[in-house]
Amino acid sequence: MEDVVVGPLDLAARVDEALAVQALAFGLTDEEVNVRRHIVLRHLASPGARALGATTPDGRLVGFVYGMPNDRAQWWSTVVEPYLRRAGHADWLDDVFAVTELHVHPAHQKRGIGRELITRITDEAREPRSILSAIDTESPARALYRSLGYRDLARRVLFPSAPSPYAVMGATLPLRR
Numbered sequence: 001m002e003d004v005v006v007g008p009l010d011l012a013a014r015v016d017e018a019l020a021v022q023a024l025a026f027g028l029t030d031e032e033v034n035v036r037r038h039i040v041l042r043h044l045a046s047p048g049a050r051a052l053g054a055t056t057p058d059g060r061l062v063g064f065v066y067g068m069p070n071d072r073a074q075w076w077s078t079v080v081e082p083y084l085r086r087a088g089h090a091d092w093l094d095d096v097f098a099v100t101e102l103h104v105h106p107a108h109q110k111r112g113i114g115r116e117l118i119t120r121i122t123d124e125a126r127e128p129r130s131i132l133s134a135i136d137t138e139s140p141a142r143a144l145y146r147s148l149g150y151r152d153l154a155r156r157v158l159f160p161s162a163p164s165p166y167a168v169m170g171a172t173l174p175l176r177r
Contacts, residue, residue: 003056003057004054004055004056004062004063004108004111004113005054005055005057006052006053006054006063006113006116006117006120007052007053007055008050008051008052008053009051009052009053009061009064009066010051011040011044011051011053011064011066012041012044014053014061015037015040015041016037017061018040018051018053018061018064018103019033019036019037019040020033021061021062021063021064021103021104021105022036022064022101022103024105024106025103025104025105025106025109026103040066040101043066043068043100044066046068046069046071046074047068047069048068048069048126049066049067049068050066050067050068050121050124051064051065051066051121052064052065052066052117052120052121054104054108054113054116054117062104062105062107062108062113063102063103063104063105063108063113063114063117064101064102064103064117065099065101065102065103065114065117065118065120065121066100066101066121067097067098067099067100067101067121067122067125067130067132068097068098068100069096069097069098069125069126069127070093070094070096070097070098070127070131072093072094076098076100076133077093079157079159079160080093080133080154080157080168081093083154083156083157083168084153084154084168086154087153087154089153089154089170092129092131092153092168092170093131095127095128095129096127096128096129096130096131096170097122097125097126097127097129097130097131097173098130098131098132099118099121099122099130099131099132100132102114102117102118102132102141104117109140110140114141114144115144115147115148118144118145118148118175119148119174119175119177122171122173122174122175123173123174123175125173127173128172128173129170129171129172129173130150130170130171130173130175131153131168131169131170132145132150132168132169132170133157133159133166133167133168133169134166134167134169135164135165135166135167136155136156136157136164136165136166136167137164142167142169145169145171146169147176148171148175148176149171149172149175149176150169150170150171150175151169151170151171152167152168152169153168153169153170154167154168155167
């Protein structure tokens, strides 16, 4: 995994660095980054929220993941719940660790960093399962999640203001190695 070290991340202190990685990995505009900054900081106030970062020897952040125990009252849950219910998976919103964001700088992708970040953060979860959403296309991210044991729980999930549909995926913990 090159000379990248994965460890605890004070995401609130390094939110701008993390969002710069996300902007490159996900193609975000400056306006979207500003909106996400507020969302990330709000999420970090949630009970059990935690983050990991991947840093180079000179301390540059090249990847991050964060998540928290799922809360049905959170916006994300209220959007995906009808889709999960229709698919017979509404129970996946309870007693589950939600991986909120996982991004690796494009120049550092396909080197095991994303795999290390998501397995490490879910290994620390007290919940027996993990849930996440990803753009509903056949992508390297979706392939990674499947290789770890995530399966589609709902497809064609539409988030307000998102240009593409998403898939909601879930896995029993610990993740497959």
